[in-house]
Amino acid sequence: MQNEAETTVLLTQGWCRSSYSALRGLARHGVRVVVSDTSRIGMCQASRLAHARGRYASPYSDPDGFVTDVAGLCKRHGIGLLLPGHEEGELLVQAREAGRLPPGLVLPMVDAATLALVNDKDRMSRLAREQGVPVAAIVDYATPAEAGRVTLPSREYVARARRGNSSKGVRFSRGGEALALTLAEMMASFELDPARTPIVQERVAGDGWGVSCLYWQGERIASFTHRRLQEKVATGGTSTLRVSAAHPTMEADAHRLLAGLKWHGLAMLEFKHDPATGRHAFIEVNPRLWGSIDLSLSAGVNFPWLLYLAQTRGPAVARAHFRPARQGVVARWLLGDIIRRFDMARRGRLGAALRLADGVSADSFDDAKWDDPLVLVGEGLYYLAKGLRTHSMNPLEAGMVR
Known part of the structure; x- marks a missing residue:
């Protein structure tokens, strides 16, 4: 364990919602957080909560430079805990095993072999099937x-x-x-x-669900479940509206998979649930922070803080701080909802796109925070700059799909 008073956290992928939610969850308890990214523009970069900011090379186009830059940031700022915000965690785990990260730096993730397994949708789906978890x-x-x-x-x-x-x-x-x-x-x-x-x-019908967990050396510390209400594009993907919920059978399947993997750190398991049949099917594992994590904070489960406690004060302390989530809490991704409406208009559903009221009242927003207002501006500028540069709101960078 590390000394809590001396542990500074480095967050990567500072532009995105998952990293901002982690920043918010940690800063709420006075933790010093350094945010980093390839760009100067983004959510964490614009936040008043960041202790310091740094930049690194692209993990997709220059993975070696990325690792070198992150290691340099860790040394410069005296980082004790490194928390990846997106998919770059696999590169950092490989760097850890190659001895390229500073001594004493903690990266709370499983080993590279386990991470490669869960990141492979084919291998992970077959493993789930072998363990009796329903899959399509x-x-x-x-x-x-x-x-x-x-x-x-x-x-x-x-x-x-x-x-x-x-x-x-x-x-x-x-x-x-x-x-x-x-x-x-x-x-x-x-x-x-x-x-x-x-x-x-x-293809299976039904609603998208997520079971999010924090495990420590194979032991569960916290769990949270949500159901998707809306998604950014018609074919699926990132949710723009979701609600905290419960699904004991699905949760048991998620916990069995993570326990079998001797999981360490954060993960969100995606499922489909068909209300017509009552059956559910495993889809994939996100072995990292997830985009909808702000909902868990709003519902009372502060995963980043619990992880920090597990590292600095021990898993028993973290487990003692966990409380089951409040049910029925709704969170909306405001900018994502705007993008969703553009997608609807592009598909000829102009009336639906212009209809502001959708019958669901959000309790919180991922990106609109009265106490940190520039975050929404930073997010908007990031997407605007990306759109102008790539002519897409969801561009594909080399190495993202493989």
Whole structure:
């Protein structure tokens, strides 16, 4: 354990909601947090809560430079705890195992082999199935042509690259020749390794759910569940509106998977639940901070603070501070909702896009905070700059999908 009074935290990917929620959750208890990113613009960068700010090279286009820069920031600011904000955690775990991070620096994540397993959607789905957790039917195939032969044109399927980012690397298709063409297009456009064909499953109906957890050396400290009410784009991906909820069977499946992995750190497991049948299916694991984490803070589960306590004062203290979440708390991502409405208008649903009232009253917003107002400005400027540079609100960077 570390001395709580001397432990400064470094957050990466400071532009995004997950990192800002972590900053907010830690700063609430007086923790010094240094925020870092490739850009000077973003949510954490604009926040009054940041102790200091730093920059690093892109983890996608310059992974070696990224690790060097992060290690330098840790030395410069006397960082004791490194908390990745997005998918760069795998690079940092590899750097830890290669001895490239400063001595004494804590990165609360599992080993590289376990992280590679859960980040591979195909391998993780098959492991879940082996452990008795429900998953959508998986199509076994070696080539796109074979996938076309063994699937039915009358059924709908979803193809996902083994590593993706939100809705990137996801395609929906009928079976047969249409699926074969879809897979061939994915292999070509994402330049996928022939040995890493996308996972193909039958498409399942239902609502998106998430079970979020903090584990410490294989032991559960905290758990929180939410149900998605709206998503940023029509085909799924990031949620813009969600509510705290409970689903004991789904939660038991999530806890069984993480306990079996001897999990260490944070994770959010995604599921689909079909209210018509009462059945649910495992989708994937996000082995890191997750975009909707602000809802858990609003509902009374401060995951970043509990993690900090586990590291500085021990897991028993963290567990004693955990209280079950309040049910029925609703959180909205304001900018994401605006993007969702643009997507609806683009698809010809102009009336729905312009209808401001959707019948749901939010208790909190991910990005609109009266006590930290510039955060929303920083987020908006980040997306504006990204949109002008890439002509997309959700651009694909080399290495995101593989």
